[in-house]
Amino acid sequence: MDSLGNLEEVVLLLVLYLDEAYGVSVADEYYKQLDSKISIPAIHTVLRRLENKGMLTSKMGAPSPQRGGRRKRTYQATKYGLKTIDQIKKNRLRLWSKIPELKLGEG
């Protein structure tokens, strides 16, 4: 199983719940959710890397006037991607659960 970097993980999560996941929408949602700006080319890079790792697939969508008639490339998670992210989540939760409540409350 491939490992995922932090950004890759976040982007994969976003792709999973966004209706139409492409450069602009993922960047916008990233900003909305994490309150941190990220450039679109950075998103592009991560999306492509994830696709190269086999965790996403992509297809070209419909053209739209806001894009001057150009099509957009939308991404979806693959089974492999789902499996990977699920495994990561499980590992995380297991570790989180071991930290006693008290410690979390402080700081």
Added chain:
Amino acid sequence: MDDNGINKPPRWVDWFLEWYCQQELIEEIQGDLHEAFNKRCHKVGKSRARWLFVADVVRSIPLMTANRKFLFNSLFASNVILLGYLKSVLRATLKDRLSTSINLISLVIGILTSILIILYINYELSFDNFHPKADRIFRVYSSTLLEGSETTWAKTPALLAQFLQSQIPQIENTVRIVPVDRTIFSAGNQNFKEDGLILADPSFVGMFNFPVIKGQGVLEPNSILITNAIAHKYFGEADPIGNTISIDQRINLTVAGVISEVPFNSHFHFDFIAPITIANTLFQPDFLENSINTTVYSYLELQPKSELPSKEIMERVSEKYSSTKIPGFKNTYNLQPIKSIHLFSDFGGEFEPNGNIQSIRIMITISIIVLIVACINYINLSAARYSKQLRKIGMLKVIGAGRVQLILMFLTESLVLTTIATFLSLILAYLLLPTFNGVVNRPLTFSNIDPSFLLCISLITLLSGAIVAVYPSLLLSGRKPYELFKSQGIADPAFIRKFIITVQFAISIIFLVVTLTMKKQIEYVQNKDLGFNRGALIILPIEKFLNKHLESLKHELLSNSLVTGVTKTSDIPGEMNWVTSIHYEGIANDFKLPKMAFLNTDANFVQTFGASMVKGTNFSTNSNPNPEYIINETASQFFGWDDPIGKELTTIGGGKGIVVGVVKDFNFKSLHHKIEPLFLSNIDGNASFLFIRVNPTRIRQSLTSIQETWNNLFPTYPFEYFFYDNYYHQLYRSEVQFSTITLIMSLLAVILTCLGLYGITSFSVEQRKKEMSLRKIFGASASNILVILSMPVVKVIFIAEVIAIPIAYYLTSRWLNNFFFSTDLSWWIFLVAGMIIIILSLFTVGYQSVKASLVNPIKWIRHE
């Protein structure tokens, strides 16, 4: 907003995106960016959206490059690295202001000299190019073969030009030019003495391009053309056309045209053009029919696209001319392109002293040297700097920077600095141009530069940038990262720095020695005793027709109490180009008649001049039917006479006569030449100068009273005079000019060297912080530290001096060979040069050493 109501992102950037991006990716990338742009226009405003668009395009570059060929990959793939490094470079540059400013100053000095010298060379190459037919115009010169040695002469016989045109079909036109100096011009009731008259054939106007601003500008037999300045001088604001100007008060000409000033970059200059036909009246009746004497400058215009007559053809034609017109003489005539005259022509009898291809070579060498020294400074300092950054470079390699990328980084860094330096240099060059023009005596300007100038400058910038980037590129870019992390050894072996600074010191010492020697020689030459009295000697140029009144002038002047001597002469001791053939008693029968320099003067010469007789008597004052001669000691030796008095001497000008006296040798030529044989004669003939010795304490009054006397005797002739010692200083004008240039060069070299020294000293002091602190702790005093830090510098200077001495010796003795009379190459000059360098260096190093020696040692050790 376009018609769809959608905003358009910045056009150029968008086009770049389209051009750069691969076809498969263009839609998604460009589409996403356009969409984001639109959104942002509404959210954060158009200008912010545009800026973000640009940023996005730049950031997309690696995306678009990812699958391309390997080279591009290296260059742009991780431009993150590039940007990051550039940022750190900028930060480091601003922080390390000392290093940067030293580098900048060095580069500016180097580039500035290059710019100025390029302007100079550009100008020198542009002489005579303002004539549209310049490529077809040639000047004829004569060469005479006399017993194996060839004499070339820029002038030709008056009949030659026409003869050549009749023999060579390609010649479309010819023009003859005769310069005339010291002519009296009269206009209205004013008289002027002018030097700028030339006589020319009417074809002059068509062949050469001197624009006519008033009048017809045609050189008819009774016309004269004048320049604008003359028009104002003679006629004020009135229209000069149609007015009369007379020459020598006997030739009247009508002004037919006004010409704009002759530009500086012409090999000949003039103020008046008169028809050449007046030469027969002005000089002698058969002047223009003379086929032997070389009296005119002949220029030819060839037909367009025709071939230059070959050497063989010229020889054949020359033979024909010689055999038909001047039997007994063998002259060859040849052609030189008019544009090459200024730089390459150095025949006898040139119109004006020409420039010198030699001086151009010297200028180019100087500028290359200064530029190299400046670049060396930069390289030296960079070496020090890079050694501090080895770890950073290693990191860069680790995260993926390739070799090509690293080299690019070094190049960019150096190019940024070089470009800034070039801009500063251009500004400085613009400001300093007037001063530079003063030194080199040329009207250089930025207004007529062409694209090739800009090309040259850009080349210099790029080359300098490339040169200084070579060092880190070679040394560092190829290494494996672990080597870079290991130790400091590789980036700057200390000996390279020492070597470079030694070379710089040596160059500075050489320049200093050369300058000091030149100054010494100039001083020697200006003050040497020439064998006669140079001071308080006033000279009046005498026109031919004034000769008849010469005796009365002399008489009047001698009655003046302020005047202690008056003598007439045919020439001025100093240049003395005239020689004549002589025949003397005791000459072998088949010996060729030698030529000898001479002065035709009178009995007052010896006393007025301040020379002294060693044998015999002066010229007799009552007329002696036989010509008398006085010779100098060298002549006496030349003739081989034990007792010269009474010996026979025959000259072309004077005829057969006897030697009555021997005068002590004096320098009648500049000190470049050894004292040659000379004879004085006492022939009633045309004198050219009147020498007047006056009371040395009342020079101004003497001058005024002489002028009064002159104006009384010759009310219509303007009074002109000059002092002999001023004239004498003029003989060495080019040496003085050259010494100014070497002085400037020395200053530049020394400044650059001290700058470099300051830089590497500060680096070396920092390197040795720990060592110094330890020493202080163990009891070294401040002065001990000073000595320790200064010692290496002094050692280096000694080595530099040793290297410099033979080179400087060679150069100075070569230059001093131009003079027959020279000072000796004193050893103290070498010492002084070395001392100057040592003192300056100690100042440079001293400041930092003192600072280092005073710091609390604990501070530094703790820092580690």
